[in-house]
Amino acid sequence: MDDLDGRFKELISQFDADERRRMTAAASKGARPPRPPRRRWPLAVGLVVAVLTAATSVVVFRPDLLTPDSGPAVTAGPVPEETLPVTPAPAEEPAPGPFAGSPAEKYAEGASGFAMPKARALGGLSKKEVAKGLKRTRELLVTAFLDTKTLMGGRPEAFAKTLDPEQRSFFWKNLDRRKPRKDGFDARGWVNSFAPKTAELTTKVIKVHGRTKLTTFKDHGRTSAQADVNYLVVYAVHRPGQPASTVRIVAHHRGQVRFYRDSGRVAPWLHDWGASHTPARCDVKDGYVHPVYEDSPPDETPTKGLPEDPYDLEDPEGDGECTEASGT
Template identity: 55%
Template sequence: MPYGDDLDARFDELVSQIGDDERRRMRAAAGKAARASRAPRAARRATPAGPPRRTPRVLLAVAVMLAVILAGGLVVAFRPDVLSAIRQAAGPVPEETLPVSSAPWAAGPFAGSPAETYADGIAGFVMPPAKALGGLSTKDVAEALKRTRELLAAAYLDRATLMGGRPAAFIKALDPVQRTVFRENLDHGTKDDFDSRNWVASFAPKTAELATGVIKVEGRTMLAAAKEGGHTGVRMKINYLLVYAVHRPGQPATMIRVVVHLKGELFAYREHGKLVVWVEHLGHTSTPARCDVQDAFIHPVYADSADGSVAPSGPPSDPYELDQPEHEGCSTSEAT
């Protein structure tokens, strides 16, 4: 049978399944649509020739098909088992049409952890109100707090430093006299000697990539009058948590949160008419990180990391506890 005759036969069979009243309504609607589609004669002459207009029979076919589709939709709405049967009969659904499953950490790298409510970046280094203290004016104390904040940001937020590079931003923020000391003791790589890399946060090269530009920060700085080396001034005691979302280089699916607990003290005083902000000490602990590598870098522990040669000890501590007691060596921690 020619293709056109076959199509007509199928159409007639389909129409025969519809009642007389329904067919009359469809023809009326098709006729109305056809009349509405006829352009004025002048407009038709000006319009380039195009495809043939749909005849009322074709429009009726469209209406019939819509009616069948709608009827099918009603069947599916009331009989979901029919839809299941159709799917089974049609075979497996192509993979590219399936819903994409939620990627790990889809809600965000800090979702579900205390870090979710922490401030972003330098905004988390909250400083106390400046006041005259330890022989320094309010203006001096305000300047000392400003420099302290800049030092902390350079040590713990600078991307080059975090990725194991030279901590140039921190060196620049140090007092000129202390810069020399820092440079001379940077990256000694020995267990017993002082390594000034401990003053900053640096992931061991090729062990981590930042999963996001956001670093979460929470904590405080406390002020107190102090005397040191014949100078009177203000001691700034710092205590902060920093939370980094990192993953193995080129492997986003390995992402973890690393919590760094920063503690230290800085001393501000006046000497030869200048305000000096001196780092007395800075240090941090990192979770989860290897305990068996003593090179002043952070070596993150991923879910698939092998056990280190040094096992953690003691009861599990909360890495998000700002005031947890000091612990020597490698301690056990709760999940980050």
């Protein structure tokens, strides 16, 4: 410090008296403590932000405050379509099916309608043998009345395979005969086939209702078991390419399937197997079903008796005569 003081005094000595007085006065002024700076810019920015925020609030919530007093009030324009509440369209009710309003509406669908009774030992056959006979009975019903190829007039191979070999040979021999037998029999009547080019299925759903009952029969002094079948099978069909012509065809099938024990196996044998159909033509006897539509020409076969209910399972078996029906 002594060295610095000496150098300072030496420097001062180089100035005259007046100069030293001016420097001393200047030094005394600089010794006053400086004022702290005022930070004004944060406040200024804050004010600007506050104004902008307030202005935004006015525009959003009070547009009328920005409108001159002398002018009309600002009114809202039309609400954009995309902001309007969407009202869902009422759900359309499904169109009624072709079986609606008829007893068939509550019938089982397809093969499930051919329910078999519980097997039991009967007519000299064991419970297991009767069960096999009932299984074959159900297969005969399904292939005769539900096979699409057969229904459309095709070759009923599925049904033929289910027959006993001996009866199968008879079936093929008498199917679609070019020369009718004297008794008018045609094996096509053992199955349900619509005449070619007369019908198309309106729906694949086929309604089935009825029962199978186990009974016995005697043949050449021997008692055996048989299944008595009684079923209604209801189809919805229309003229080819004309769905608007849809009608319901009710097939009422009755018959028996007899169970024979043959070389250690149970062989089914059809007996009195056939069906009536409503509405169908009576004046064509070729084994096929010829549907009657609303615009069909009159049937040339005269009818007998009072109108019958085609849905009556207890209706007595007819004798092949053509009768009127109360409707399907």
